[in-house]
Amino acid sequence: MDDGITFTEPLAALPVVETRRWTRDNRWPEGIIDPDRYPEIAIARTDGEMEEVGRLRYALFVERDGKRYAHADHTNKVFLEPIDKISLNFVARARDKCAVAVRATWAHDTIVDPHLEQVVAHADLAPEVLDTVIVHSRLVVRRSMSARGLLPVLFQSMFRGARMANARFCLAATRSELIPLFERFGFCQLDRRRPYFDEVAGWMNVLLLDLHDRERLTKSESPFVAVYDEFDPRT
Template sequence: MDDVAGTFSLDQVARIWPVLKNDAKRKRRIWTIKRAITILKTSEGLTKIGALRYSMYIEQDKKPYAHADSSKRCFLEPIDLRSVNLAATVRGECIAGLRLTKACDAFDDEYLFRLLSHTPFSPADYDKVVVCSRLVLANSVRARLQISGILQEAFRISLTNGIDYAVLSARPALVPLYKKMGFIPFGEGYREKIAGDLSVLILDLRNREVLSSTRSIFLRVYDALTFRKGPEPKMNAIVGAFSFDRAAAGWPILKDEGRKFHASMFKYSVSLVKTSQDLRKIGELRYLMNFKTDTKLSPYADPSSRCFLEPIDLDSVNIVATVRTKCVGGVRLSKANDPLQGDSLLRLRSHIPFAPSDYGKIVLCSQLVLAKGIRARLQLVPLVQEAFRVAMISGFNYAVMSTKPAYVRLFKKMGWIQHSDSYHDEFAGDLVVMILNLRNREALSAVRSIFLRVFDAFAFRNSSKVRA
């Protein structure tokens, strides 16, 4: 066994990287990314990564590194004893590896020290800098598939250990790849006697804007860690005032229906909002989808709590679609004869072809919002079906909504009819008024509407009650 591997101790590394001790002893494998990626905890594991390095660096690339041991076919360096080594394994075979070394410990290694000398950091900053080195991959597709996972795990370890910046050197041909991850080239690079021309790349681990702008593979790791450790956002005032009983007072039939909804025949992930926590989730989703990239905020959008709720939400029925407790969609139903607060619904009501005396039979559908992703789009049908069901059992005859011109065709397929009137909203832009006759089965059948099965189920239930 190589001398370095023989003297390896996880406890020695954990003294330098305190957060690692618990991670490693829990036999932690990389969270949600790749199950095969682990922190090396034994000398046997370190020997395997040394053998992979020898195979790729010495035998394949013919690089004469001083610490390569040809008799044992192993390439390990003394700095490995003070570093975190990550390995990707498949059925016990090591196919990829990466080393993380704190900059303050890198003085003992001539290659890492030379890299640090070409960075803008001073020795006083080294406690917050990690050096990534010895990224090695076997010659196989399955090894290349581990690149994202092993780098994401390195990012996670660095963040949890209080590191602010990551530094690495790479061949100029690989610079575009690292730039897509959020790394920024620094200086003109330098030349190593063995490795050749190298470019210096730096990653700001705490700069979410850069990670987001490049759609970095590290963004999801950053968001998961900052969400877990970040302070709770400020409570929105409307969330604090929410009461399901207040909404049920205006929608009497909902009190029983809402509490039994999880026995519904449609989708178990779609339910009525009954708690302030659920309403807050919808508000956060609205804010995320409507105002995250738009500097023109609605008066009710609250940047401090990152929540968008309106006073009318307190007297409306909100329906939420959730996947594994995460809110991925929502829609709001409001009575047209309610004292509406907010310009958006007042403007919509002023463009419908109904007299005020008919408002008691009209429901306004608004704030239909879906998160990005396929699983959110799959909730559109059950979400609007449940809105249809709630409107039916509440005694409404018509549903009215406004939508962007691009979505008119979609809603027409559901049975909605485009009203000739359209208007411009300050925040939403050009909008088209759509009307749905909830009681016209012929119209629903003619377009094979997704609401037809809901209509028939409701009609069958009512006829059964009459016969009883």
């Protein structure tokens, strides 16, 4: 996905909206979110919306878990990263607050982020496949029943967005205790892949989702099946 963009330090300094204006290109198609079907879900597009995501990340990753990420802003208690500028951040709201969020990034864009680049390297997928791979990361969920209840619709929007972008596979890296959550949605652990060590997050497992494998989605009783059938109706 060589689009001629040079990643330099000013990219990180530009406001989200301003940066998106000139990195939007053809990475993400319009209409990824279906507001009629998923009214709770949106894409964070403004500085204020991204800051809200960053505050939730900071509260969970930095304050709660004690992680020391390089781009954590301890003064304002916001955790955003340069890669956010060219990614999509899916957000679910509850009680007028960002309750759940997850980030989607094309695999080839991860070269500017050491954490995501490590995920792609550990997956060790064939080079010809990488153009079709999206990496999901920075999943954050508030500690409330209402927030956890939004996970299925957030993930369905994530799946729909990947299909609309013509992706074939999704990758995610997670701690061992969260593997069952991802498996319920149809993700699977890569064969013969041991956990890898991220210097900040610790030991992580790489999971793969085949966006075109309806059999696996059905077997895991994934909420993605209904979305899958929108794109590939059964005859």
